[in-house]
Amino acid sequence: MRAILALTSLLAALVLTGCTEEARESLRPSRTGCYFTTGAGETHLTAEQASNAATIAAVGLRDGMDERAVAVAITTAMQESELVNVNYGHDDSLGLFQQRPSMGWGTEEELMDPVYASFKFYEKLRRTDGWEDMTLAEAAQEVQVSAYPELYRQWEDEATVIAAVFAGGLDGGIGCVKGSADVVAFDPAALAEAYAYQWGGEVSEAEGSTVVIDPSDAAAGWNRAAWAVARSYDFGIASVAYGGMVWAAGEDGWSEPDAEADGEAAVEIANDSHAAVIITFAAA
Template identity: 85%
Template sequence: MRALLALTSLLAALVLAGCTEDARDALRPSRTGCYFTTGIGETHLSSEQASNAATIAAVGLRDGMDERAVAVAITTAFQESGLENVDYGHDDSLGLFQQRPSMGWGSEAELMDPVYASFKFYEKLRRTDGWEDMTLAQAAQAVQVSAYPELYEQWEERATVIAAVFAGGNGSGIGCVKGNAPEVAADPAVLAEAFAYHWGAEVSEVDETTVVIDPDDAAEGWNRAAWAVARSYDFSIASVAYGGMVWAAGEDGWVEPDAEDHGEAAVAIANDSHAAVIITFAAA
């Protein structure tokens, strides 16, 4: 106890005395998860939440839904599950959207699949007359029919930022600090399969260390790049390159690589990424 008190007193003294920037950095909590930044605001998600939000966005875009629909879906998942794929809930509710097998949404196994659960959410949203003219919370309520409709409102602003990054082709708007899921599938072939399942399209190239995705335009390229960065949690991805920029797991976010700091190979990859999203995995 005395040792703890002494350490506490020392830390307090350093703060009061005006400690150096290095000391402040040592005392500052480590950054975790993923950070979203757009012209309309910024927000933070855990790595797991970001991975689920990326799936929700990909399924919506795959099925012809727009950025606003993605924002409605993310608003809903925030309130229903905290953007976590939980296997419990009120009565028989479960999954990202707390959908109920007994109400015809699907089987338990299907609803625990974020891709299927997202598909079912958008399916009902699409059938909701006038949802485009509703607020995000109103549209969420129209799908979910919750006993507490007002609770969706608190997530609208954050969901709008996240949807702008994942669905709006919003440049390098996401950066994630390195972190692994409990079970990591560090295999480019498995990531390629996930891409096909989420987006309904094939990658253009996959080998032992790299996945290459060819987008139709810049907006699509940044959407796929954002999806890949969010997948770094699941797949232990080392870097993603697109549009002359490179993201690597850590606190630096997206940067323009230079030969001195990143090597000539990284510069070549970034320059080539104007035409393709290039995802690299750490060597085993």
């Protein structure tokens, strides 16, 4: 109660004194997490949710599934776990998709691995006849056999936006600012290992403070750039460059660097990024 009264008094004082823009800014909540923007709309995820969504998308693309399949998977995980890899659920359900060891999905350890859990989801989706012609919610239900199938519908629009960014080759559709995930010491080799596990391919370079990924085309490049931005909290990533554009840690958008404002090094990286995704790390 005292805290509320103090804040109320502060607000009143600011109003009476003409409240400067600087003071107003200090009272605004800090932007956190990751922001997704497409022509179809906008949505927001926490750093943890975005990282898990990026993994789901990478596994789907790795295994030959398309953007729509990724949207089905993300719709499902948003309903089942809110895109958080929880180690509990109804009966023995657990993980991103709340899959059950007792129903043959895998062991507890396997289902707590987002890569394995995503693989198992797509495996069943692929075996579902006609899923491509279903709504996202209907396809999710065919895989999950939920007692509450109508609940999947509420996530369709958000999942469509997220899938477009992670699997649709959309340029600059994601930016991440301040996150709550624990930041680990930067390690290009660890990111390269994660990339190989999730995408099923190798990076072209992982040394010093840089990882370079050579995509097959522009769509693949933006998919991998989005994945890297979403993993920025996990791996201490300072910037991601692709297509002549750069995203920097703490920014919710991509920009074309300017030599005067950002320095010659930033412009050089952006120029080199037309053909490759260039990931740089924060200082140790």
